[in-house]
Amino acid sequence: MLAKKFELDSMQVDDLWSLHQQISAILSTRIKAEKHELEKRLTILSRGMGLMDQVGNSRPVGERPRRRYPIVLPRYRNPQTFETWSGRGKRPRWLVAAIKSGRKIEEFLMNENNGTRGRQNP
Secondary structure: OOOOOOOHHHOOHHHHHHHHHHHHHHHHHHHHHHHHHHHHHHHHHHHHHOOEOOOOOOOEOOOOOOOOOOOOOOOEEOOOOOOEEOOOOOOOHHHHHHHHOOOOHHHHEOOOOOOOOOOOOO
16 A cells, blocks of 8 residues: 555645546446455355355245235225225224214225115215
């Protein structure tokens, strides 16, 4: 390593810019070389252990993919806007507001035949 001491405060802008470009070029080549070495090591490790089917894929070989979950049908319906909710996850705003106003959640239950199971609105 060079033992030169630069007095950066007293250097001209053009000199500082050329120094910046030189440093950037050196850093870029070193980073690329180090990345290449790490990728080679990773390839050797993944091939040797046999756990990874591809470099960068986190699923081990032989492990089955995640199963697909079934479609969840809606159970509740807003009679004014016909928005639906399956009963899973956070309650929708329209249902929370209706419950706060004194209505019951059973009033919004859907029926497979006519669309509502609860109270009928004329």
